[in-house]
Amino acid sequence: MVQHLTSTSILKAWEAGVGRRPLDRGLTLLWAAGVSGDLAALPLTERDRGLLQLRAATFGRELEAQAVCPDCGEVLGLELDADALARALPEMTDEVVGVGDDEILLRPLTSRDLAAVVAVPTPDVPAALRARATGGEWFPPALVPEIDARLEAREAEGELTTQLTCTECSTVWTEVLDVVALVWAEVEATALRLVGEVAELAAAFGWAERDILELSVVRRQTYLRIARGG
Numbered sequence: 001m002v003q004h005l006t007s008t009s010i011l012k013a014w015e016a017g018v019g020r021r022p023l024d025r026g027l028t029l030l031w032a033a034g035v036s037g038d039l040a041a042l043p044l045t046e047r048d049r050g051l052l053q054l055r056a057a058t059f060g061r062e063l064e065a066q067a068v069c070p071d072c073g074e075v076l077g078l079e080l081d082a083d084a085l086a087r088a089l090p091e092m093t094d095e096v097v098g099v100g101d102d103e104i105l106l107r108p109l110t111s112r113d114l115a116a117v118v119a120v121p122t123p124d125v126p127a128a129l130r131a132r133a134t135g136g137e138w139f140p141p142a143l144v145p146e147i148d149a150r151l152e153a154r155e156a157e158g159e160l161t162t163q164l165t166c167t168e169c170s171t172v173w174t175e176v177l178d179v180v181a182l183v184w185a186e187v188e189a190t191a192l193r194l195v196g197e198v199a200e201l202a203a204a205f206g207w208a209e210r211d212i213l214e215l216s217v218v219r220r221q222t223y224l225r226i227a228r229g230g
């Protein structure tokens with residue numbers, strides 16, 4: 001069950017994730033929210049669903065994002081609904097697909113799979129992911145392109161996309177939402193703001209970081225106003 005992030009856990013998540021790869025940051029956020037179990041083994045869709053639920057519980061469901069037109073560079077503002085996006089993600093389970101005369105079991109990819117191929121040279125990544133998703137089974141070379149295409153299509157189904165039209169040049173494109181990056185950016189911005197508020201209140205009143213973070217938002221903002229002479 002995804003909990004919301006408190007001020008204390010936002011700082012904890014940011015501190016743990018700031019020097020790490022984007023791949024690890026998504027899992028760090030879920031860990032900071034108290035999600036237990038082997039998080040690296042979650043299908044990527046479940047990771048993203050957890051992050052969107054966490055986002056809605058912490059900051060509310062209305063989510064503003066930006067997309068850049070691939071043609072002219074215009075920046076478009078997007079208004080999204082984190083709860084609706086979480087519900088839109090498909091349930092990914094092991095699936096038996098027919099390829100040629102064979103039936104092949106495809107397992108949904110996980111964060112651990114992506115981490116395992118980080119150091120793999122780009123041309124070899126499809127083979128490495130195929131091996132992980134199929135349990136290392138050997139396939140006749142003639143079947144490989146179709147297996148890879150099925151795997152790619154299946155993972156694409158698990159991506160959140162939105163069709164956009166540029167307001168400047170009318171280019172139409174499909175934007176893939178990077179859920180980890182979206183939620184991480186908000187957590188990082190909030191963490192940096194919190195650090196600034198702690199520094200201000202500690203300087204003004206001599207309070208400890210832990211006590212300041214435990215203040216409700218309303219109380220903290222009121223003390224900040226007082227500290228600023230308002």
Ligand SMILES: [Zn+2]
Nearest residue numbers: 069072166169
């Ligand atoms: Zn454009």
